Amino acid sequence: MLSFLKKSKSANNEIIKLKISGMHCNSCSLNIENELEDLPGVVEANVHYAKSEATINFDPEKVKPAKIKSVIEKLGYQV
Secondary structure, eight states, X not given: OOOOSEEEEETTEEXXXXXXXXXXSHHHHHHHHHHHHTSXXXXXXXXXXXXXXXXXXXXXXXXXXXXXXXXXXHTTOBO
C-alpha cells in the first residue's frame, strides 16, 4: 500500500509528498532526485534529506505513484 503525506493537482499533473527513510546524506537525496527525473512522466523531483521527504510533480497519464515508489525502493530506501 502506498501512503502519501500530501497529494494535489497542478494542471494535468499531480504532486505527491512522500516520506523516505534510509537516507544518510545529501548525496542520497540527489541520487533519488536524479533517478526519479529520468523516469518518463516525472516533471520534477525535490528530495529533502533533513526532512526525509520527497515532493514529486508527475503526469499520472505517464507514470503511476506505485512506479515512483518502486524506483525509490530499488535504490535501497523505504517509502
